[in-house]
Amino acid sequence: MAGRAQIPTRNSALIAMIADEDTVTGFLLAGVGNVDVRRKTNYLIVDNKTTVKQIEDTFKEFTNREDVAIVLISQYVTNMIRFLVDSYNKPIPAILEIPSKDHPYDPAHDSVLSRVKYLFSTESVASDRR
Amino acid sequence: MAEIESDQLQRASSLEETKVKNEYEEENECILQFLDSLDAYLTLVDSLSSSLREGWFDLASARQSMGHTRVSSKLFDHKVHSASTTVKITELDADNLSGTKPQFSLSKWATTQENPSSEAPNHSNLRHRVPTGLSEDGEKSNGTEISNVVSNDIQKERSKSLTTFGGLVSPKLRTAQVSFETALDKIAEIANARSSMLSSFSQLQLNKKSSS
Numbered sequence: 591m592a593g594r595a596q597i598p599t600r601n602s603a604l605i606a607m608i609a610d611e612d613t614v615t616g617f618l619l620a621g622v623g624n625v626d627v628r629r630k631t632n633y634l635i636v637d638n639k640t641t642v643k644q645i646e647d648t649f650k651e652f653t654n655r656e657d658v659a660i661v662l663i664s665q666y667v668t669n670m671i672r673f674l675v676d677s678y679n680k681p682i683p684a685i686l687e688i689p690s691k692d693h694p695y696d697p698a699h700d701s702v703l704s705r706v707k708y709l710f711s712t713e714s715v716a717s718d719r720r
Numbered sequence: 721m722a723e724i725e726s727d728q729l730q731r732a733s734s735l736e737e738t739k740v741k742n743e744y745e746e747e748n749e750c751i752l753q754f755l756d757s758l759d760a761y762l763t764l765v766d767s768l769s770s771s772l773r774e775g776w777f778d779l780a781s782a783r784q785s786m787g788h789t790r791v792s793s794k795l796f797d798h799k800v801h802s803a804s805t806t807v808k809i810t811e812l813d814a815d816n817l818s819g820t821k822p823q824f825s826l827s828k829w830a831t832t833q834e835n836p837s838s839e840a841p842n843h844s845n846l847r848h849r850v851p852t853g854l855s856e857d858g859e860k861s862n863g864t865e866i867s868n869v870v871s872n873d874i875q876k877e878r879s880k881s882l883t884t885f886g887g888l889v890s891p892k893l894r895t896a897q898v899s900f901e902t903a904l905d906k907i908a909e910i911a912n913a914r915s916s917m918l919s920s921f922s923q924l925q926l927n928k929k930s931s932s
Binding site: 601602603604605611612613614615616617618619620621622623624625626627629631632635659660662681682684686688689691694695697702703705706 | 754758761762765766768769772775776779780791792793796797798799800801802803804805806807808809821822824827828829830877878881882884893896897899900901903904907908910911914915917918921
């Protein structure tokens with residue numbers, strides 16, 4: 591099989607976050623906050639003034655950074671940019687949808703589970719039987 | 721002559737049967753691996769939700785006792801600094817054509833004065849960086865001293881993180897910190913479960929395409 595993507599080994603990659611203030615505060619307390627020399631942070635706090643365009647741009651930025659291993663994104667924020675998240679298929683950084691205070695986790699909306707539930711759908715079973 | 725031919729046919733058909741049986745077994749193993757990682761993923765996400773809820777509750781309690789302005793994003797440190805808690809990615813060769821499988825492990829509270837250390841490869845999600853000088857045999861007294869040094873360093877890093885919100889902080893803020901640290905451990909495990917699930921899913925898709 592030609593062109594198998596190589597995943598470089600990385601020793602200290604970052605965890606990026608796109609979430610509400612409390613979630614970001616908590617994870618910063620746990621030591622994941624990073625500010626680089628260009629004063630760019632590895633987090634975006636989403637509030638009622640944050641636009642969808644800002645969220646999209648931040649998502650694209652985090653997924654293109656070489657030093658980010660995991661992107662945590664609140665599921666309600668993911669729903670705002672669902673198309674973009676669902677079309678993302680690289681192994682790294684890993685995109686993990688997390689619950690938020692006001693929006694509990696819903697497995698029906700998780701993009702990874704949506705991708706694999708096809709295995710259990712009646713359509714795929716029916717097409718095998720034909 | 722006819723006997724030789726029938727022997728050859730029998731051998732060919734038994735080889736074919738063995739081959740089909742092996743393929744079925746491989747596929748079953750792949751399906752089991754997929755279902756196991758799916759179950760692990762859902763269980764871990766549930767456990768993560770629980771840790772996060774505890775963290776949010778403690779944060780809200782801290783905010784109530786310290787005041788809203790003292791636990792706020794306006795106090796975040798915007799000076800250049802590196803993350804103390806990072807992730808190490810290693811590539812595992814999935815023994816199939818679906819590609820490689822990244823493995824994530826968490827490295828918590830790396831100190832700014834750390835020395836490069838020989839890290840034993842392991843898949844546990846909690847790793848602490850140990851200063852060089854710890855021999856493989858490890859004299860017990862040296863080992864105890866070094867582990868004390870390491871835990872002091874970790875405590876210093878934890879306190880440094882808390883000082884963002886002032887010198888004296890509510891105990892609830894400390895417990896919130898612990899809850900979010902636990903949540904980070906689970907996040908690393910979720911990332912591994914996701915990687916395993918997607919790898920076995922790709923393998924199943926490939927098997928399906930090759931059989932159809």
